[in-house]
Amino acid sequence: MADPYLRVEGLVKRFGPFTALGGVDLEVFPGEVHCLLGDNGAGKSTLIKTLAGVHEPTDGKIYIEGKPVEFRSPRDASDAGIGTVYQDLAINQLLSVTRNFFMGRELKGPLGTLRMDEMNMIAHDEMLKIGIDFSDPTQAVGTMSGGQRQTLAIARAIYFGAKVLILDEPTSALGQKQQMGVLKTIKKVRARGDIAIIFITHNEIHSRLVGDRFTFLALGQTIGAGTNAEIGDEEMRRLMSGGAEMGDLEQELAAI
């Protein structure tokens, strides 16, 4: 098996007295979808924000292609090939698809002017590659559906050199059909083979559909990990509810 592109060892993050992450390990491989699962407050957001360079870890190591790295800013992380697609997508609704696509990394001509035609073409082509044919990239993003916005954010991250794509609950807050559209996009990115995907979700079915490997978090700790084949449905449900026995919960519910 190939080496992991990104490896996290004993990652600890404390905010004052509060321990958000208490020693998390994670390995993500190119061409694989690594599902990060866990209940609210399990530390998923803190983990990805640390990987994205938003937070500096209190302790523990992050390795990229075997080399230890330290991120002091989101720029550092994105330069190292970590592309994060946040839940709110970091998108400006009133601006065009193209302007959003190239936000902060605009193509400039000799006089500092924007190479608008070229940027329009690239934005269109890159989005087509992972599944949507958005005919007019000069349209405002406000006119796009939630699923299309996800695709825009993913295409943007890949185009600007993401080797690890972190998707923060990309299917929540979407309709059924659009959720499937996003899963299709994830599959297409996976099929390229050179990009490692970290897929954060609450949804068991979605993670089953696209995931190769799972890591379960609860209260800032890794409580389980394994490949799709290794983890059975029962086990998965148990880990997703934070390790509590589903049977216990059922009894508790029945007692009310």
Place this chain on the structure above:
Amino acid sequence: MANTNEAGRLKQETAIEKIIRRPEIGSFVVMLVIIVALAIASEGKSFNALGLKNNVAIIAQYGIIATGAAVLMIAGEFDLSIGSMIGFAGMAMSMMLKWGLPFGMGEATPVTAFAVTLAMTLALGWLIGTVVVRSGLSSFIVTLAFLFLLRGVTEVSFRLINKSTQISGLPDYKEESWFANLLGGDVFGWFYDLWFMLGGNLNRRGEQWVEGFDARFLWWLVIAGIAYFVLSRTQIGNWIYATGDNKEAARANGVPVNRVKIGLFMFTAFCATMFAACQVFDTNTSDAAKGNLMELFAIAIAVVGGTLMTGGFGSVIGVVFGAITVGLVANAVFFIPAIDGAWFRVFLGGILLAAVFANERIRKRITGGI
């Protein structure tokens, strides 16, 4: 594929539909109506040689500061200190011309007086911007503080140094200084020469009546032109829109949001300084009350021109139309003596309200009704 169909739900528009949907269309139509109405009501006087010059003078004044206010609003902030900044800059420039440069640096020339003033106002713009982005306070309240602060400092400085809150009777610097002439002299003389050659532009004795437009016309065109170019064609323009639309999203994509904002507060300060410089070198006077209420006119014109109060959207061309509309109406009383000048404010209030509603509709249309 599902997504393809979804994209296909956007209707392809014809050229005419695209023009009608442009954000400037509302302010353009209003402007046309005002031009025609004014031409009829004033029996053409408002657009004869002198009428045109006078109208353009006030339009350019409004246009200069409204451009600054609009670009800043697009980035999501307000500047209520524009009017006081005009007073401050005019005071600083005229006092240096009368009493010499500060710290005993000797006599002032128009160039040095302007340069030192601009350095001060840009520093003030930087300070205002820095306070706004560092404190995270609303720019409304921070710049309101500077509205009072700067106006107060202007008056106090006038009284301390000049013993009076006015300066008049400065020498006419335009005579000798090319620089003063560039700010306060005439421009586009060829236009009036041509008009004269074609048999118009005559005074009662049959000589050429008007020599040219006020220089601020040129400065307005330059400032609006640069603002248009930067907003629509450059990276900084992209950043300005993004900053006003969704600041956090812009920041996440590496846009230096705070630097953009601070830079734009400096730009409004620059616009206020140009306003003041044109006035000082045109009339060779200044007054502590100059620029009073101008910040509100600037914001009103920006809104009439289609700029969203919430940021992220607006057009310099719309603001040009807005400045023409408001400038013409402000001046209308001089050409139609029968009307009460206060109607100007009634009109401005009405059109402002209409514009806010229209802009809100535009925003909803773009964001899909959210």
